Amino acid sequence: MQDTIQYWHPQIVKEMELSKACFNNFVFDQHVHLDYHLGVVDYGCQEYRHKGASYRLSPQQISTLNPDESHNGFSFLDSGYRAHVMSLPLHYVKNLEAEFKQPLFFNQPLYPDSQLYRYFLMVHNQLTLANDNVSSLQAETMLMAFMTELFTRNNEAPLTQPNYYRLSTAQLETVKSLFHDDIGANFDLASLANTVALSKFQFLRQFKSATGMTPHAYLKRMRLEYAKKALLSGSSVSDTAHQVGFFDQSHFNKAFKHAYLTTPALFQRQT
Numbered sequence: 001m002q003d004t005i006q007y008w009h010p011q012i013v014k015e016m017e018l019s020k021a022c023f024n025n026f027v028f029d030q031h032v033h034l035d036y037h038l039g040v041v042d043y044g045c046q047e048y049r050h051k052g053a054s055y056r057l058s059p060q061q062i063s064t065l066n067p068d069e070s071h072n073g074f075s076f077l078d079s080g081y082r083a084h085v086m087s088l089p090l091h092y093v094k095n096l097e098a099e100f101k102q103p104l105f106f107n108q109p110l111y112p113d114s115q116l117y118r119y120f121l122m123v124h125n126q127l128t129l130a131n132d133n134v135s136s137l138q139a140e141t142m143l144m145a146f147m148t149e150l151f152t153r154n155n156e157a158p159l160t161q162p163n164y165y166r167l168s169t170a171q172l173e174t175v176k177s178l179f180h181d182d183i184g185a186n187f188d189l190a191s192l193a194n195t196v197a198l199s200k201f202q203f204l205r206q207f208k209s210a211t212g213m214t215p216h217a218y219l220k221r222m223r224l225e226y227a228k229k230a231l232l233s234g235s236s237v238s239d240t241a242h243q244v245g246f247f248d249q250s251h252f253n254k255a256f257k258h259a260y261l262t263t264p265a266l267f268q269r270q271t
Contacts, residue, residue, distance in 0.1 A: 179219055192215060
């Protein structure tokens with residue numbers, strides 16, 4: 001296995017960094033980071049020392065390192081390892097702290113949890129391999145939900161969940177009107193939250209409490225409902241995909257079939 005590394009810097013969070021690397025001979029000297037570092041290995045095993053103890057990161061586990069914690073890293077196996085890493089800047093976590101009203105620090109550097117492991121890989125892959133085809137609303141929703149779950153399970157102090165409120169009827173209608181008025185627009189979490197004078201975190205939780213769905217999931221379903229009407233009126237599949245806000249026809253076909261168990265073209269022919 002050749003030593004290689006790729007980097008991404010998603011626009012949804014300033015100074016956020018993602019990487020995917022294959023390591024065999026490369027050894028990380030003892031070092032620290034300015035940011036929160038999360039990582040998983042989906043092939044092989046990485047060994048590292050942290051606060052005087054040795055750890056081995058293998059599949060189904062997640063590495064959680066706070067800022068300024070000294071550690072190193074090297075392959076435990078001769079065959080090397082493949083790692084996926086996420087670096088989150090302090091300001092992002094500080095915003096989460098403001099919502100929980102308590103400090104957020106990981107209580108251990110290695111956390112065995114197959115569910116969080118799969119969750120991390122899903123978020124990482126969506127923000128890298130398919131980065132051009134993921135809306136900012138979807139990306140921010142995924143990241144915020146993942147980090148909330150991670151800190152809930154693995155924080156130094158038990159996390160006190162914020163009070164659960166839901167959007168008022170008037171607030172919900174305001175947001176829904178934005179969707180109805182321009183179903184193909186590229187919405188983002190900040191602008192939607194500002195519309196009802198909430199933080200992004202508050203808006204995400206209160207919208208889901210009121211509807212049972214995240215804003216992204218709700219908008220996606222609305223787009224598909226509008227798509228059915230457009231197809232019934234004779235609009236082509238490609239035009240419909242564009243009109244309702246899908247990145248391309250392939251993503252539209254996949255979402256439509258997942259929701260309705262048929263393709264847009266077949267649905268149109270059956271009417």
